[in-house]
Amino acid sequence: LYIWLKKRMSTNSAASLTMIASLLVVIIPLTLVVLLATKQLVNLSDGVTQLVKTLDINQLGTHVIETTNRVLDGIPFVNAHLTDTAVVDGAKHIVQTLGQTLLGYFTGLITSFVGFITTSIVFIFVLFSLIKHGPMLLDVIKELNPLGDELTDLYLQKIGAMIRGTVQGQFVIAVAQGFLASATIALVGYPELFFVLFIITTALSIVPLGAGILVMPLGVVMALFGNVWGGIIVNLEHLIINTNIDNILRPKLVPKEARLDTALMLVSVFAGISWIGYLGIVIGPTLMILIVTTVQVYLDVQKDYQSVTLDDTGKHYLTKKLRSLSHSASAKLTRKP
Secondary structure (H helix, E strand, O other): OHHHHHOOOOHHHHHHHHHHHHHHHHHHHHHHHHHHHHHHHHHHHHHHHHHHHOOOHHHHHHHHHHHHHHHHHOOOOOOOOOOHHHHHHHHHHHHHHHHHHHHHHHHHHHHHHHHHHHHHHHHHHHHHHHHHHHHHHHHHHHHHOOOOHHHHHHHHHHHHHHHHHHHHHHHHHHHHHHHHHHHHHHHOOOHHHHHHHHHHHHHHHHOOOOOHHHHHHHHHHHHHOOOHHHHHHHHHHHHHHHHHHHHHHHHHHOOHHHOOOHHHHHHHHHHHHHHHHHHHHHHHHHHHHHHHHHHHHHHHHHHHOOOOOOOHHHHHHHHHHHHHHHHHHHHHHHOOO
16 A cells, blocks of 8 residues: 555655554444443443342342351351341442452553553554655665575565464454354343453453453353353353364464464463553564564574585575475465365
C-alpha cells in the first residue's frame, strides 16, 4: 500500500495514509466488539440490580444459614453451626476486602490507561517512522551484516515468513477458538455474555494455556447451578472441537519451521506483557521468533558448511542454502489448503 501511494503522492502523505489504514483495520473491528461487550455488561448490571431490589435479603440469609447447618450436620465428626453473628462478621470482612481490592483495581486501571495512551502514542510514531524509513533501515542492516547484501535479503525473507506464519496464524486460531467457545456458551442459555466472553476467550487462546482455564470451570459451575446439559455441552465442545481447532488450522496457517516451542511461546507472551503491556502479546513472540530464527539459520549454515571458508565458493553455497530455507518457508505460507 505504501509503495503504491508513494508513486502518487509525497512520502509523508503516503506514510500517513498507510499508517491510518493499518490502524483502522485493527481499531474498527476491535472498537465494535468492545462497544457491544460494554453494552452487554451494562444490561447485565441492570439485570443484577433489578434482582437485588426484588430479593428478600433476610429470607435469603435465613435460607442460606439453615441449608448450611443441615449440610454440616450431615458431615461425620464435624460439630459446627453457622450463626447470624458469624454471617454478619463474615460479610463485613468480605465487604472490607472487596473495597480494598476494588480501590487497588481502579487505581491500577487509571495507571494502565495512562500507560496505554503513552504506549499508543509511541507506537504510532514508531510505526510512521518504520513505514517512511523502512528501506533505509534495510540498507543499514545489509551494511552491518558481514555476509553481504544477497544473504541479508534471503535472511530477512526467512524472518518475515516466520513472523507472518506464527503471529498471523496464532491470531486466526485464537479468534476461531474464542468465537466457538463464546458462541457455545451463548447457545446454551447465556447470549447476553457473547461479546464479553469472545474478548476474554480470544485473549486467553493466544497463550498456550488456552481458554480452557475459563471455559471448563464455567461449564462445571453451570452444571452445579442447574444447567446440567448446558455445562456438559460447553465442556464437550471445548474438549472435542476447540482443542482440535489448533491441530487442524495450525498445519495450514503456520509452517513447521515457523512454529515456536510451547514453552518459548508461553515465556515470550508473558514476558512481552510484563514488559510493555498488552502489546507484548504480539511483540514478545515476534522478538522470540527473531532470536530463534537467527540462531537456526546460522547453525544450519555452519553445520552444513563448516569446512568451507567465506571465499566466493563459500558465499555461493551460503546463498543457495539460505535461498532454499527462505523459499521453503514462503512456499508453505502461500500453499493453498
